[in-house]
Amino acid sequence: MRSALANPLSYGDxxxxxxxxxxPVGELDVRGLVVEVRRSGTWVPAVRDVSFRVGRGERVxxxxxxxxxxxxxxxxxxxxxxxxxxxxDGAVHLDGVDLTRADExxxxxxxxRRIGYIFQNPMASMDPLVRVGIQAEEALLAHGLGDATxxxxxxxxxxxxxxxxxxxxxxxxxxxxxSGGMRQRAMIAAALAAxxxxxxxxxxxxxxxxxxxxxxxxxxxxxxxxSGLSVLMITHDLxxxxxxxxxLVVMYAGRVxxxxxxxxxxxxPHHPYTQALLQLVPDMRSPAALPEPIPGAAVPPWQAGDxxxxxxxxxxxxxxxxxxxxxxxxxxxxHGSACIRELAARxxxxxx
Amino acid sequence: MSGLVVDAVSVEYVRRGASITALxxxxxxxxxxEIVxxxxxxxxxxxxxxxxxxxxVETAAGTILFDGVAIPTRGRKPVAMVFQDPxxxxxxxLTVAAAITEILRVHRLRPRAGERARTAELLELVxxxxxxxxxxxxxxxxxxxxxxxxxxALASEPRILLLDEALSALDASVRAQMLRLIMExxxxxxxxxxxxxxxxxxxxQLADRVAVLQLGRLVEVSSAEEFFxxxxxxxxxxxxxxxxxxxxx
Numbered sequence: 001m002r003s004a005l006a007n008p009l010s011y012g013d014x015x016x017x018x019x020x021x022x023x024p025v026g027e028l029d030v031r032g033l034v035v036e037v038r039r040s041g042t043w044v045p046a047v048r049d050v051s052f053r054v055g056r057g058e059r060v061x062x063x064x065x066x067x068x069x070x071x072x073x074x075x076x077x078x079x080x081x082x083x084x085x086x087x088x089d090g091a092v093h094l095d096g097v098d099l100t101r102a103d104e105x106x107x108x109x110x111x112x113r114r115i116g117y118i119f120q121n122p123m124a125s126m127d128p129l130v131r132v133g134i135q136a137e138e139a140l141l142a143h144g145l146g147d148a149t150x151x152x153x154x155x156x157x158x159x160x161x162x163x164x165x166x167x168x169x170x171x172x173x174x175x176x177x178x179s180g181g182m183r184q185r186a187m188i189a190a191a192l193a194a195x196x197x198x199x200x201x202x203x204x205x206x207x208x209x210x211x212x213x214x215x216x217x218x219x220x221x222x223x224x225x226x227s228g229l230s231v232l233m234i235t236h237d238l239x240x241x242x243x244x245x246x247x248l249v250v251m252y253a254g255r256v257x258x259x260x261x262x263x264x265x266x267x268x269p270h271h272p273y274t275q276a277l278l279q280l281v282p283d284m285r286s287p288a289a290l291p292e293p294i295p296g297a298a299v300p301p302w303q304a305g306d307x308x309x310x311x312x313x314x315x316x317x318x319x320x321x322x323x324x325x326x327x328x329x330x331x332x333x334x335h336g337s338a339c340i341r342e343l344a345a346r347x348x349x350x351x352x
Numbered sequence: 353m354s355g356l357v358v359d360a361v362s363v364e365y366v367r368r369g370a371s372i373t374a375l376x377x378x379x380x381x382x383x384x385x386e387i388v389x390x391x392x393x394x395x396x397x398x399x400x401x402x403x404x405x406x407x408x409v410e411t412a413a414g415t416i417l418f419d420g421v422a423i424p425t426r427g428r429k430p431v432a433m434v435f436q437d438p439x440x441x442x443x444x445x446l447t448v449a450a451a452i453t454e455i456l457r458v459h460r461l462r463p464r465a466g467e468r469a470r471t472a473e474l475l476e477l478v479x480x481x482x483x484x485x486x487x488x489x490x491x492x493x494x495x496x497x498x499x500x501x502x503x504x505a506l507a508s509e510p511r512i513l514l515l516d517e518a519l520s521a522l523d524a525s526v527r528a529q530m531l532r533l534i535m536e537x538x539x540x541x542x543x544x545x546x547x548x549x550x551x552x553x554x555x556x557q558l559a560d561r562v563a564v565l566q567l568g569r570l571v572e573v574s575s576a577e578e579f580f581x582x583x584x585x586x587x588x589x590x591x592x593x594x595x596x597x598x599x600x601x
Contacts, residue, residue, distance in 0.1 A: 065523040065524065065525060066494065066523050179394070179395070180394055181394075209393040209394055209550060209594075210393075210550060210552065210591060210594040210595055210596070211393060211590060211591065211594040212393075213594065213596065214593075214594040214596070217596070236523060236524065237524070237596070238524075238598065239553075239596040239597055239598045240596045242596075242598050242599040242600075243596050243599060262599075263600075266598050266599065266600050267600065276525070277524065278598075280524040280525055280527075280528055281524075281553070281598050282553035282554060282556060282557050284552075284553055284556050284580065284595065284597060287556050287557050287576065287580075290528070290531060290532060290535070290557055291524070291527075291528040291531070291557070292528065293525050293526075293528035293529040293532070294525040294528075297493060297495075298493075298523075298525075
């Protein structure tokens with residue numbers, strides 16, 4: 001037993017809760033994850049052999065376009081896959097516990113408590129008939145944390161923390177009385193209520209106005225820096241990822257193509273797909289240079305074959321790219337890439 | 353004046369008996385061949401303005417003219433809207449060709465014999481292969497669906513497209529393709545656009561002028577160059593400061 005005072009995840013003067021915690025440091029280790037989806041009656045792979053780590057207090061962005069498998073990966077980690085999707089192989093260890101093999105009771109003990117989850121659409125994930133404050137308390141109640149007064153105080157303080165003014169009063173509002181940005185911030189408060197050690201945020205700011213987006217990103221960054229909260233953020237937006245993440249896991253057609261420090265990703269990425277994503281970020285300084293679209297269309301994971309899934313659209317592809325079975329290799333310290341070609345062989349064109 | 357002229361337009365909604373001003377005396381012009389971006393946060397009235405121009409919401413005051421003539425509330429209009437969700441605006445039972453032909457027939461734009469050729473022409477214009485003509489929209493990718501929505505909008509031969517978050521739901525790569533498509537339509541057809549989007553980086557690439565709406569009022573209208581380099585209104589500066597940029601440090 002540890003007291004909440006010793007809990008590295010307590011937020012400043014937030015109400016102390018009698019919280020028993022085994023070492024919840026929020027270390028996530030995803031190994032060889034395979035997620036299958038049902039299509040016309042057969043199971044086909046949508047996430048293929050995905051491996052990455054999120055260290056304690058680290059902020060990792062899972063980045064990719066629609067159909068890359070990034071959201072399925074996130075849902076599989078929290079065992080929140082919808083009907084028609086299943087984990088077919090691999091392991092997901094959170095602080096040493098393999099979630100893929102955990103029973104429902106263990107998962108209940110972990111969800112909300114160890115893992116906070118923020119969904120993209122705050123309206124769809126809130127109950128319109130329940131007051132915002134009560135919904136934000138849910139994780140505390142479910143895990144038997146604190147009495148009614150302590151729970152309420154904790155939630156009000158968190159709502160204040162996420163920038164809801166007059167939080168004690170606003171906690172009594174129903175979701176429709178909140179603006180979209182406020183709802184998303186209330187969802188963040190709810191996800192953080194029980195001091196999870198890992199926050200999974202699936203496109204947390206996509207539906208928000210830029211001004212609110214900037215505030216939400218600041219907030220998540222602050223919380224993670226202050227309290228050692230680990231963050232796995234799912235996004236299609238490289239600019240947003242660069243604002244928040246330390247490291248990127250770049251996904252395409254169900255595969256990880258590059259795992260890379262964000263500073264290297266925006267400067268000298270290894271995989272041509274990461275380079276292509278980088279070239280799609282519009283340059284605010286000059287309107288003349290239109291972002292360069294990637295030729296062709298994305299291949300569904302189940303049609304991508306065993307070689308590099310990006311080969312069909314890659315301007316550096318050689319026949320070996322399709323023939324060599326997919327594998328990640330080290331191309332630098334903590335830098336993995338699935339591209340079999342040497343960066344030097346492509347660099348004269350690759351550099352922007 | 354030629355082109356689209358929105359003059360002192362107000363729109364009011366009644367909610368729980370109280371009247372809410374969604375647009376407050378907004379004046380704006382879009383010339384043919386010009387792309388004007390309308391920016392502002394949710395609830396600022398961007399979509400309401402586009403809908404008012406398209407005749408989808410009633411105005412409480414002001415006039416909306418195209419080439420000096422009021423835009424008809426029914427029938428063929430000189431403006432056409434494209435929405436964020438292409439599937440929501442396409443009939444799932446109709447093939448791509450049928451969805452486009454529908455517009456040609458409603459407005460009697462082509463004799464029956466000419467429908468097929470015109471449909472093919474419109475598909476080519478938006479960069480779709482002829483094979484998609486016989487396909488239902490749900491079997492197309494998001495980008496292709498949005499191209500169909502644009503082809504359908506172009507079928508009525510509008511002079512101004514009203515693009516209401518039309519690129520917002522698309523992946524970056526598809527968005528880059530659509531950006532090029534809009535520029536190309538402008539140069540090939542001389543068509544203008546009122547572009548509504550919350551992505552200011554996209555606005556930077558696309559717009560000739562930028563109009564900033566805040567709580568139903570226009571607070572700034574400037575050339576894109578001025579808006580991005582020396583925004584005048586504090587709210588414009590706040591919007592620009594919040595744009596997530598690629599952190600290269």
